[in-house]
Amino acid sequence: MRSLTNNFIMSSKHRRSVRRRKSWEYGDDSITIRVSNRHSPRRYDAISVTSARDAPRFARLIQDQVHATPRDPLIVAVNGYQPWLEDILVSCVQDDWSDIADLDREVQFAGTMQFPEKASKRGRDVPWTFIMDHMNVPQVYFWSVDMNPPKFEDFGLPEIEYYRFRVGVWQSGRGACRFDRDVPVVMIFTKNTPVCEHVVSELLFPYLHKDQDFNLPREDEEGICWTFSRLYYLLTDWQNIIGEVVTRLGEAETNSHSRHLPVKWRTRLLHTEVDRLFELKEYLHFQSRAFKKLQKLKANVPKNEQQDPLWDDMDDAVEDLDQWDTTLDSLKERFNNLIELEFNIQNAVQSDNSQFLSVIATLFLPVSFMASVFGITTITWPPIWYLYAALPVLVVSAIFTFAFPWSVRQFQKLLYPIEELRIHLQPRNFTMLGDELPDSVDVQGGNRQGKGKRKAQRPAAMDGARARSGSKYRSEKDDE
Template structure:
């Protein structure tokens, strides 16, 4: 399936690859099995073909919004679009250029300050695990084993939108128009041709009448739900964290390599947080448009979806903070372990010096040439010195620990756990629940156990309670 997809893409992108500056424009349509019709344009002369495609769609389905996807940028693109789309924004092709070549993002905002009837625009980098983008379109993801972890560029899916709203289409002024710009790469092409239009047309709210402000909110949120999944990114980060912990505890790699890999993960976390916060700020900015819509339209489920998205993003933000802290703690642990290893090595050298330094000094004394010593005297002196050095070396740490225990006895104190300090199993249940083995059950069982003929309690219950109290 993946190979067939590659072949279809190669046939569709052949003109682009050979450099004839062709741009593929897809216009959404209910009549097509793939929910869009496609036209290839190479210059302003192809504008009539594009206009006929849009006109046929509008006349066939007059109540459907016109969704147009464009996979490239050329200076003449504005002339093609103006053949059937009102030129409210004189630099419409600039948005496509920003998507293709620029690296900055743009908040949803009016494209011009000239009046109310101007389009809304935004440029957003959607974020997901790189493999997910390929798996979603039945393509094999590239391998990054030789290059290490994927760069942040592979997590991004860049999209620009031009929400014209009503009044933009020449053929029907009541039909809203939305133009989506993507890049001409395999993943973007497959997402647009295999997923995006199907996703839009399966939405129950696709053809609901909306004002321009609601239209940009609907388009922004639907593209976000389709292309961005922070839960996938967090899952991948957790996997990387588990790998780092296994490597740290098992000492599987050199410490320099382990810390370098974790530093790269922390750097990626900082980058992810920048994109996440931009998504969060964009949603919050769009939420303010609710005040501008009529009262009856404020009950649209669209606004609840946006509220949920903001809550999820805030939760993801705190999760990324905790993961970043865990990575930093692991890096600190690596340094602490390395310092402990170096300290152990130093203590070993200290022990060796303590053992042999007196013998070395004794050998130097016997090596003085102006004094004649009998060789056997060195042996008589070296044996006691060696015994004294060894005794001092091994007994001194023990003596220090004993002195510390007497001077600072708090270090040897241990708090004994008491059952009354903890909530026992069953105690947190309601009073009408009888859990065998719990204190509440025994006390309650004793209180409600029927008395004997003489008014006394059965002995078995007393034994159980006395045993529990002991």
């Protein structure tokens, strides 16, 4: 009976663990799917699906959208993953070249990113896929959607997970939509979090629709570049991150100069900041390489279409990322300098303390020696003699303690004199504004002279020839 009870308890625990694991892995059963619609006040139509039986509802929504705006690309946003999600999507989108559900699952659970690339090399009209972690200050994501950010621990620094906004994209220029083969299809996968929900529902679709190039016909290469760049400009802002790092650097400098916090705490905070900079640079480098890979697609676009402003936006993004990379390097160097300064100050403080103890020992060592001498029991000197002997010894000891270091410094100055060299700037060593050299400058031993002196040293014959040529020119002009 006891064994049966134990087996029942174990099986119950196993079922609960399975349920917990399944709940952790897939989240809630419902998935919200939003479809772009310019005629809707919110710029999208949304449905909530709970199983594969909702595929007809999703198909009707896509069909109505394609017929209402036949020129617009079909943009679909999905906020979660379930094993039956593929049955919902394939009812309207043909995925012969890649498994859409696999991409969504990687967005939800994988920790790696993927460069933009074609899902297959077998044909021209095949979808593009990528997974990108967009980066911004964590508080900005919450403030942008009128939400209060949580209280981040970790010594005031949020985890790198909070900086990221993960997005997966499945895009096919043509041939994917079952209702109209000429309609481009873009699927954007996000996580089922409050911030992602607010960003997608409040910011994503209005931002894409207000773009003047939203419904322009594009090749597959231009389409993936447009989608990648627009999501980047919407969700990533390294300027905010740089500003936050600069603010934290100023706070660290204040703590270091004012000694507000213990040295161990300060150095630990500085090391945390440096580690965070290394992590941020990894994501910045990935974004930079992704943009540079997409820039190469310009060679596949016809010459008459390479004037699209989209390519200028790509170039600007690459230049900005290179600049932010350099800025992060300089900030990291400044944090390391603060760490080194903390150690130098700590060593200097310990050295000063040791020096102070040495001075005290030097000052009272003779007096202590005399006290030990007078403390010998076999000596019966009067106690007043100790006072007569200790006072002069203490005075001599004080003079020696304070005069000896000064004497050593003076002796070192005489033995190893230090010559003070001050550099005096001379005008002749520099090029002045508006002229090679000023009129009053004459460089000794060189050919560089002022303009006035060069004019004064011009040969008289040359001046005469110049004067004759000028008079000849005037006479010819008078004859005309």
